[in-house]
Amino acid sequence: MYRLTGVTKRYTRGKETVEALRGVDLTIEDGDQLVIQGPTGGGKSTLLQMIGGLDRPSEGSVMLDDVDLARVSETKLTRLRAEKIGIIFQSFNLIPTLTAQENVETALVPLGIKPADRRERAAEALRSVGLGERLTHAPSELSGGQQQRVAIARALVKKPKVLLADEPTGNLDEGTRDDIMALLEGLWHEYGLTFIMVTHDSSIARRAPRLATIKAGQITLTEQGDARRYAQQAAGHDAQPQQAAEYGRQQYVQQQYGGGQGY
């Protein structure tokens, strides 16, 4: 569980100080999904960096279970990130000179997993995102949607507790966006992840069980009852990742276009 208390982040550049977050309080239960929305420059990515332990707040605490990410040593923070937190960025951030499989393996290197096991787990993760046939392709030999799938496999191969995504569909066309969203939903259900996602896409935000809006560094939370019911229903679904992804896709299409199922 996350408990953020009074999280403030200031960036100083020369004489100028930007207050990117101003006293953010936020609790996120294990297995919850939280969507973060808001105007550009509002502080969304900054908040994600605090939650992911990529940077520390100027004030306040970021408790992940019993560890304060704002105060823990750099060594422990690095370890915790490597074990528990998977991150997906808008720009995929794949290493161009490595194959899809090698890119996914990079997430397991800090965990000291043997090369043969790394290879097998990376292949398995790629199969679970539908890329079993593309293990040896370089990022430049993959489509945008496929590259994002590799990034998702890389984030999930270590079986993290938390999945953070910063505009994961920002660089994709609408059809591919729907596929990637469906995949993420399916994986969220399947693995019981705590899933926190920044998006500019209001059709995604509308259906989130919990929505956080961040403006000028301040947060407002909205619980969305219908979406919560849908999420609970879907979370009870027990399936393999592929099936779960397909299930997520169907639910997503139904939500978007109306399936007459009374969601």
Ligand SMILES: Nc1ncnc2c1ncn2[C@@H]1O[C@H](COP(=O)(O)OP(=O)(O)OP(=O)(O)O)[C@@H](O)[C@H]1O
């Ligand atoms: N490293 C940095 N140094 C100085 N200022 C920064 C730094 N990173 C972010 N900021 C400032 O902090 C504020 C919040 O930035 P942030 O990246 O969190 O916004 P955002 O909500 O993610 O925006 P977008 O939707 O454009 O991605 C902005 O005013 C930005 O200019």
Ligand SMILES: [Mg+2]
């Ligand atoms: Mg951002």
